[in-house]
Amino acid sequence: MSWTRVPALGLFVGLTTGLLGPAAWAEEIGDDLASVARTGPGGRGSIAARKATDRLARNGLELLPRLLEAMDTDNIVAANWYRIVYEQITRRELARDPVPDFPVSFLKTYITNPKRQGRVRRLVLDLVERLEPGTTASLVPGLLADPEFRDDAVVAALARGDRAKQAGRNREAFGEYRKAFRAARNSGQIGTAADRLKAVGQEVSIVAHMGFVTNWFLLGPFDAPGTTGFELVLPPEKQVAAGVDLAATYTGKGGGRIKWTRHHSGDRFGQSNLNGAIAAVKEAVGYAYTEVISPRKQSVQIRCGADDNITIWLNGKRVLRRLQWLNGTRLDRFRTTVTLKKGRNRMLVKVCQGPQHKNPAVPNNWSLQLRICDAGGGGVGVTSGLPAATEKNTSVSRESVR
């Protein structure tokens, strides 16, 4: 049966829906799908969804197109109710002998539409792979820009590059590695692609690709006995709404005067070692300040990690606050979605340094890593708005703390 032939589909629907005509069947299906769509927070709509899914699951393959349309939703609760129906129908139909004609052409189009929910597309790919083995291998390598399948496609591109390099076709290898690097959003794959490119003579910037902020003014250390630093409100925080005064000096830990100093991270993944850049101290607070220029007003993610804990203000407003001690700085541990205005955006970051671990052998790291990217982890075209760093005015941190 062709799924593009409406009369044939109508006949099939009629046969499979008993006494209901196609219009009544379509209406009932629509009502049931809508009942599920109304599920939400607090368990809302569960009773209606339960009844609707019981009815929907009695259908056959004719339901798949509409069901998959409905499954393409941000509402995870509704998506799971729909998935239960999908699993029942596909399992039942796959168990038939012979297996009936699935709408494979429709399913393949669904899989390759990057605007649809990735989780559903991957589920459908598993089904098509069962129906037509080899589909994954033929479809996925071409999906380098696809948010759901890009990791798989990058693996394939790297493998192609490796094969070319092994055969001495370095130009081809370079092309594949470059494709892989540009497409990659996963830090492991980005690092691997950068290494492979380096091996064929091309240096690339992971910092620019991932959107790490590496230019800062740093201030500290302020005194913060024990683990009090997180709650302490020190002068830069008090001034954040009005604007940080980079010319001001303060009384630091031990009574000496401290001032803002220019810092640049030379680490491959943009991490700053504050023990080196501020001071190797314990029980202290440090601040980092930067300005970034956004080419447009845009919604972005700030992704960050810090040892020990981190608080971030963007354009005078606190946007993230995470308490942790002795947990190390990890890439993208914390994320928050913010809006950058067009032009200059000001960011203040507070990172505390706690007491020494009770085991003196445990290193007392103090570090920061922060990037600005899109929801998929790609750079968003922001540039540093700080004055250019010079050897005279800048401390450079080259080694990461991991």
Added chain:
Amino acid sequence: MKRSWNGTIGRALLLGATIMAVAGEESRAENWPGWRGPDRNGVSRDTGVPLNWSADSNVAWKTPLPGSGISNPVIFDDRVFVTASDGKNLVNLHVICLERDTGRIRWHQRLWGTAPTRYHGNKSSMASPSPVTDGRHVWAFFGTGDVFCFESASGRMIWHRSLSGEYGVIENRFATSSSPLLYRDTILLQVDHYGDSYLVALDRKTGSNRWKVDRPGRWLSWSSPQLIRLKDGRHELIVCGSQRVESFDPGTGRALWTAGEMRRECIPTPLFIDGRLYVVSGPSGPSMRIRPGGTGDVTKTHVEWKNPRGSPFVPSAIVVGKRYYLVTDGGIATCLDTETGKPVWQKRFGGGFTASPVAAGDRIYWVNESGVTLVIRGGGDRYEELAKNTIGESVFASPAISQDRFFLRTTRHLVCLKGASGKSP
């Protein structure tokens, strides 16, 4: 038709009595309805639990499981429930019901998780919390922040909550592993993480909130809450979190008392034995025995003893008789006296440990990560090894005991080991 006592009604009463006797017999067969068993302390009252087995001996059945998970299997009557996760970022969630006697899969629900945790060790997955059942329904909580309720017989979904969707992604670097517990008509969950930590009580039937309490200053613990019953009949919800153990009214979420001395990250589940609470957080944190029922900060008034010796990071402790047992993640086992907290013995078991111990009678079963189960006699003054059994596959999940069977979840299978005669050697 007139009925007589020695006629139809009498036969009906006899039949009823027989049914009740059978029901009573069945109810004596011990279920393992959630994390760490019927009393949430790892101890079963079964007496015929097997002592010896291997990969090819004393195995009743062995069923492959999808994906990974360290949730313990849950057993109620003739059904076994397990959870798992797999796929890209472990976003696929599985809730599986097997037949207790055959291992055949009765139903298997495949679902999506809202927000998988990015950092998870290879030991854990989104299926670290154990499910819980009352026999009619089974509730499953995942590291993705999703809670599901299913009919236990059919697998029909009753409700789904996305706590991550409603209250924010659970930011927890090894995925949350706190197992839910049932209290009256609610299901209680502890969600401690880098973001806003909270306790929440959900209505068992509808999934809606009964109460929710925020926990500012509590970050990143994997401990499961414990329910205790005081002498006066009141219940308390005991929660171990960063730096503190706290007690709440399980009906309202009202804070009752708190005690300090806990480490910044807590994993083991508190124990409640003979009116005393045993808590531990490690590594290097103390074990403590606490007399529950106070108000405010009871650190100085209700902590009866504390001892930092042998504290684990992951495995929970167990009490058998008057002895309190621990094993570190590195395999150093410690036995303390429950009354004094003083050491009785210490022994290197060997191997790494993630699974928490279980016990039946005076036997304690310790499963290491290589799948070797060491059985020792508990409750005495000296170390006594009874058996050492190898299943031939890695094990990170805590075992379960039910109806004289021993259930081992390996990294690839769920294995049911047959009960022995019931006599101790």
